[in-house]
Amino acid sequence: MNDVEIALHQVRYEQKTYWRNPMAAVFTFMFPVVFLLVVGTSAGSSTISGSTLRYDQYLVVAMLVFGLIAACYTNLGVTLCIRRDQGVLKRMRGTPIATASYFGGLIGSILINVVLLTALVVAIGMVGYHLHFPYHPLAAAVTLLVGVVTFCALGLAVTVLISNGEAAPAVINGIYFPVVFISGVFYPISNSSVLSKIADYFPVRHMVKGLVGAFENGPGSGLQVRDLLIMALWAIGGLVFAVRRFRWEPRHR
Amino acid sequence: MDDIVISVKGLTKSYGGFEAVRGVDFEVRRGHVLALLGPNGAGKTTTVEILEGYRQRDGGEVSVLGRDPSHRDKELRSRVGIVLQECAVDQYLTVTEAITQRAGLYPDPRPVDEVVSMVGLGAKGRCRIKTLSGGQQRRLDLGLALVGNPELIFLDEPTTGFDPSARRESWELVRGLCAEGRTVVLTTHYMDEAQALADQVTVIAAGKVVASGTPDTLGGRDQGETTVRFVLPAGVELCELPLPPDLRPEVRCGVVEVRLPDATALLHDLTGWALARGQVLDGLKVRRPSLEDVYLDLTGDDG
Numbered sequence: 001m002n003d004v005e006i007a008l009h010q011v012r013y014e015q016k017t018y019w020r021n022p023m024a025a026v027f028t029f030m031f032p033v034v035f036l037l038v039v040g041t042s043a044g045s046s047t048i049s050g051s052t053l054r055y056d057q058y059l060v061v062a063m064l065v066f067g068l069i070a071a072c073y074t075n076l077g078v079t080l081c082i083r084r085d086q087g088v089l090k091r092m093r094g095t096p097i098a099t100a101s102y103f104g105g106l107i108g109s110i111l112i113n114v115v116l117l118t119a120l121v122v123a124i125g126m127v128g129y130h131l132h133f134p135y136h137p138l139a140a141a142v143t144l145l146v147g148v149v150t151f152c153a154l155g156l157a158v159t160v161l162i163s164n165g166e167a168a169p170a171v172i173n174g175i176y177f178p179v180v181f182i183s184g185v186f187y188p189i190s191n192s193s194v195l196s197k198i199a200d201y202f203p204v205r206h207m208v209k210g211l212v213g214a215f216e217n218g219p220g221s222g223l224q225v226r227d228l229l230i231m232a233l234w235a236i237g238g239l240v241f242a243v244r245r246f247r248w249e250p251r252h253r
Numbered sequence: 254m255d256d257i258v259i260s261v262k263g264l265t266k267s268y269g270g271f272e273a274v275r276g277v278d279f280e281v282r283r284g285h286v287l288a289l290l291g292p293n294g295a296g297k298t299t300t301v302e303i304l305e306g307y308r309q310r311d312g313g314e315v316s317v318l319g320r321d322p323s324h325r326d327k328e329l330r331s332r333v334g335i336v337l338q339e340c341a342v343d344q345y346l347t348v349t350e351a352i353t354q355r356a357g358l359y360p361d362p363r364p365v366d367e368v369v370s371m372v373g374l375g376a377k378g379r380c381r382i383k384t385l386s387g388g389q390q391r392r393l394d395l396g397l398a399l400v401g402n403p404e405l406i407f408l409d410e411p412t413t414g415f416d417p418s419a420r421r422e423s424w425e426l427v428r429g430l431c432a433e434g435r436t437v438v439l440t441t442h443y444m445d446e447a448q449a450l451a452d453q454v455t456v457i458a459a460g461k462v463v464a465s466g467t468p469d470t471l472g473g474r475d476q477g478e479t480t481v482r483f484v485l486p487a488g489v490e491l492c493e494l495p496l497p498p499d500l501r502p503e504v505r506c507g508v509v510e511v512r513l514p515d516a517t518a519l520l521h522d523l524t525g526w527a528l529a530r531g532q533v534l535d536g537l538k539v540r541r542p543s544l545e546d547v548y549l550d551l552t553g554d555d556g
Contacts, residue, residue: 001357006357006358009354009357009358010354013346013350013354016345016346016350017343017345017346020345020346020381021345083343086339086341087337087339087340087341088341088342088343090307090337090341091335091337091341091397093307094305094306094307094330094333094335094337095330095331095355095358095359095401096327096328096330096331096358096359096360096401097358098327249307250339
């Protein structure tokens, strides 16, 4: 088998492992769905100022961002830290698998999850909240793809900061949640607010803006190039950091 | 030479200022089992991890299957199987799935069912790994290392925590691997394991090889002194026994102990004396130094 076939072989087993471990799927799939069903129905249908989306429709898009980040950054970061701690990564390093095939398998499996998540959340939005199918489907696809790359890169990078697998979920979510709060994932934030100015330094807000742009119509909608470029900077920074400092072996052994 | 599978010459490795390995040499022949013995922190694991390609050496020459393991090339990794000290298996797959997954990474794997039954997990094939006992997970770990059909297998303390019968089965498995012409490097703390399996024992202490040989000759074991012990019969003085005084027999807690190169004549004299007097020599033992005695002797000062 060549490296690509081996990556596809890995995808199968990564998928099995993923769906048998309920914790990961809860954050990625359950949380956005439950949030939409509980909060979305009481969110009201007034239009947000400066947008063609209603409040509840905005939340659908924002929850897709939330789930995507859980599927990429949180899942990859926690999975790798735990496997590193258990010595699974070290063992893998002793087999002939190419590094690219191993990560290809992990990220391929994440891509499947993101496609399923997108279909699920958009379907709930369209059925429950009259969300229009993205007016700019290509922009939506590009934004989602840039999101997967960025948040997978950051998931790889965060493993460098963690020395103990048991602490991984706490550290990873401890970084993620404050940023998600100020980035307008749970409620819309005005672009002129202080929170928004702070959040603009981080990639989450740009992911929200990028995806909202793909679901809106009218002036200013479509591909949000500036937001995607800022995300790409985070992706490159995360990747460079991860490639330089990634550890395959547990510490203190 | 083609049947030298591993060759190590003048290997050195330091961490910071600490010299973990200070000039280690050894060779392993095809189909042999090398047991690496030594106290914790003696440089054993560092040496093995250099051979496995996990660590870069500082100096010396290392050849594994004719290649330099520091290059970490794919072909070498596909010919080597590794069992690490920590059991490292994904919890959510079944036994068969885990082995099938691993098999897919190798160019010429063994049939999965064969591996499952080789490591004695035939009845557990469809069980999730997290439901297995520690010993069963360890055997799965071994199966994962064998599925790629390796020519050379590294086993780091492979039977720690096994019950006696599981250990015997693992030993049989290792003997079978050698009979197939595979080479095994074994690190262990169990002297009986080294005695049972090894063709060659190398003892490392404080970063150096302090002894190397077959289990039966290590450290001059075959020429070592024999110890004869028995309980001093009641009412008998030491001087009444037919013991040559130049052997300087000792009595400790009523047990007589004599050390000498060859006990044949002494035993004849002793048992003859006892029979003639109608005495019983309680607790009579004749003992050659065990591998453990030699090992403790060799590593004692450096500990």
